[in-house]
Amino acid sequence: MTQNSEQDRVLIFDTTLRDGEQSPGATMTLSEKLEIAEMLDEMGVDIIEAGFPIASDGDFEAVSKIAAQAKISVICGLARANFADIDRAWDAVRHAKRPRIHTFIGTSPLHRDITKLSQDEMAERIHQTVSHARNLCDNIQWSPMDATRTEHDYLCRVVEIAIKAGATTINIPDTVGYTAPRESADLIAMLLERVPGADEVIFATHCHNDLGMATANSLAAVEAGARQIECTINGLGERAGNTALEEVVMAMRVRNDIMPYRTDIDTTKIMQISRRVAAVSGFQVQYNKAIVGKNAFLHESGIHQDGVLKNAATFEIMRPEDIGLTTTNLVLGKHSGRAALRAKLKDLGFELGDNQLKDVFVRFKALADRKKEVYDDDLIAMMADSASDS
Ligand code: KIV
Ligand code: ZN
Numbered sequence: 001m002t003q004n005s006e007q008d009r010v011l012i013f014d015t016t017l018r019d020g021e022q023s024p025g026a027t028m029t030l031s032e033k034l035e036i037a038e039m040l041d042e043m044g045v046d047i048i049e050a051g052f053p054i055a056s057d058g059d060f061e062a063v064s065k066i067a068a069q070a071k072i073s074v075i076c077g078l079a080r081a082n083f084a085d086i087d088r089a090w091d092a093v094r095h096a097k098r099p100r101i102h103t104f105i106g107t108s109p110l111h112r113d114i115t116k117l118s119q120d121e122m123a124e125r126i127h128q129t130v131s132h133a134r135n136l137c138d139n140i141q142w143s144p145m146d147a148t149r150t151e152h153d154y155l156c157r158v159v160e161i162a163i164k165a166g167a168t169t170i171n172i173p174d175t176v177g178y179t180a181p182r183e184s185a186d187l188i189a190m191l192l193e194r195v196p197g198a199d200e201v202i203f204a205t206h207c208h209n210d211l212g213m214a215t216a217n218s219l220a221a222v223e224a225g226a227r228q229i230e231c232t233i234n235g236l237g238e239r240a241g242n243t244a245l246e247e248v249v250m251a252m253r254v255r256n257d258i259m260p261y262r263t264d265i266d267t268t269k270i271m272q273i274s275r276r277v278a279a280v281s282g283f284q285v286q287y288n289k290a291i292v293g294k295n296a297f298l299h300e301s302g303i304h305q306d307g308v309l310k311n312a313a314t315f316e317i318m319r320p321e322d323i324g325l326t327t328t329n330l331v332l333g334k335h336s337g338r339a340a341l342r343a344k345l346k347d348l349g350f351e352l353g354d355n356q357l358k359d360v361f362v363r364f365k366a367l368a369d370r371k372k373e374v375y376d377d378d379l380i381a382m383m384a385d386s387a388s389d390s
Contacts (some may be wrong), residue, residue, distance in 0.1 A: 010252065010261045011228040013204060014040050014245060015049040016277060017062070018078055020236035025282060030062050032280040036233075037066040039276065040073060043269040045245075047074040047100060047228070053092035054085045060092050067096035074098040074139065081105035081129040090136045101133045102171070104143035107158055108150040119154055126158050127165050134166025142167035143206065148179040148187065156194045163197040169228060170201050174217060177210025177240060181220035188224040204228035207243045209235060214243040215290075219251060222261060233277040234285050234292060246270045246291040246323070254318050271324035297325060302337030305330050309339055332379070334368040348376060350383055360386055 017033055020026060028036070033050070040048050050066040051059040067075040075096035077089035086103055093099035105126060106115065112122060126142070133140045142162040144150055159170055172187060179187070184205065192198045205221035205228070207214040218229045235244030249265045256262075274292040278285050287295045297320045299305045307314035308330070320326070330340050338361050345352060345360070352360060363382055368374050 008261050009227065010222055010263050011046040011202065011204075012044075012245065012249065012263050012265055013047040013049065013076075013228050013230045014045045014232065015206075015230055015242065016040070016232040016236055016245075017066070018049040018051050019230075019238070019242050020232035020277075020281070021051070022238050023236055023241070023281070023283065024238075026236060028280050030058065030065065033062045034065055034069060036273070036277060036280065037073075038069065039269065039273045040233075041070050043266045043273060044264040045073050046264065047076050049076045049078060049102060049230075050093075052078040054079065054088040060088065063089075063092035064095065067093045067099065070096055070098075072097075074100050076100040076102050076141065079103045079133070081125050083129070083132055086129060086133045086136070090133075094137075098139070099137055100139040100141055100169075101137050102141040102143065103129055103133050104145050104171075104173075105129075106146050106175075107144035107155065108146035110149065111146050119157075123158055123161055126161050130162050130165035130167050138168070140167045141169040141171055141204070143171040143173050145173055146175045147172045148174040148183070149176070152187075152190060156191065159191055159195050160197065163195065163201055168201055169204055170198075171204035171206050171228070171230065172221070172226070173206040173230075174208055174214075175206075177208035177214060179207070179217050180211075180213055181216045184217040185220040185224035188221045188226050192225045202227050204230055205243075206230035208237065209240040209242065212240070214241070215247040215251065218243045218248050219259060222252075223259070234274055234283065234289070236277060236281055236283055244290070246274060250291050250318060250323065253322075267322050268324045291323060298331045299340075300331050300333045301335040302340065305340035305343075306337055309343055332364070332368065332374040333372065334365065336364075336368070336374075344376075345379065345383070348379060348383075 021028055037048055050063040053060040053063045063077045075093050077093045079085035079089035079101060081103055089101050130142050144158055147155060188203055203226045205218045205226045207217045229248050231243040231245040231248055233245050235241040249263055252259050252261045285292055287293050299308050304315045330344060332344055341361055341364055342357055363386060367382055
């Protein structure tokens with residue numbers, strides 16, 4: 001198989017600023033993009049897809065400025081399969097320490113109908129455009145858009161052409177989130193086996209989440225030999241979004257026993273960038289979103305709170321601090337038990353004996369029945385009432 005000498009290393013390609021920003025309503029300002037790009041660079045993202053330079057002057061400026069500021073990450077600009085797009089992308093990324101051009105064309109029958117290109121004409125276009133890009137830059141990514149709905153023989157043919165023309169990364173997009181884990185793995189395995197030269201390039205997986213399988217499909221592709229995952233912070237992206245960076249990275253870390261791959265991501269920066277992307281894109285993270293949702297590390301039921309207080313591993317498969325959260329949060333409500341109430345009150349400065357706790361627990365249950373969540377201020381007020389009654 002492929003790629004680097006490091007067989008277990010998976011490159012993280014973040015496209016929050018390109019595919020993520022394409023989400024209707026997620027537009028970011030130039031300064032917001034620069035800030036997010038800096039955070040991505042600092043957290044160890046290997047490749048940042050900074051935008052689509054021909055799309056607008058604003059996109060061009062953002063990609064150029066991100067290219068100029070990047071310290072370590074490769075900076076990538078997107079281009080359709082024509083010389084004007086490719087030249088514009090190159091102009092935007094050329095000043096990066098490590099530039100990349102990413103060029104694509106829809107290869108499935110549906111896309112060939114739209115572009116009105118025959119299989120042969122499209123093959124020729126791919127040869128011309130990838131060769132042109134390679135004459136400008138030695139780091140070229142090529143994507144057959146809608147690859148998961150492209151005939152296998154034709155997909156093998158065009159991937160081979162792109163490799164021969166100089167592509168260094170071949171990205172396999174599941175553009176409409178249509179594939180499933182086994183199929184995603186089989187597709188990568190098939191390409192690695194059938195395409196001459198496949199072992200000279202990196203294969204990437206780029207999944208959308210229309211059926212909720214983007215994370216599973218990306219990881220399945222890695223198990224079959226892909227060594228680059230394309231993803232966005234919080235899974236931001238058109239329709240149901242893209243593969244979420246935090247999910248694939250934490251999955252490979254937490255289940256390294258069965259997915260023995262590593263990334264260079266500093267996971268303690270995950271929470272901070274998740275909050276920032278939510279703020280600047282205006283796309284709030286759902287409460288129960290894996291890894292970064294407000295409730296992902298919250299425990300309310302008495303049994304869970306008790307378990308977490310005794311040994312966090314009972315109900316937590318990762319430590320909150322691994323993603324940059326400082327503590328496990330116990331949220332008190334009607335399902336909470338005495339141990340959690342005692343621990344919470346201790347945090348708030350109230351050390352209770354057993355008898356006192358018994359009395360306070362009755363008051364707490366009555367309060368919790370009236371309120372969905374019992375906040376610290378409610379507890380403090382309750383303790384004041386309890387002191388004045390006794
Ligand atoms: O989903 C997709 O096919 C894309 C391509 C431009 C790679 O985002
Ligand atoms: Zn996409």
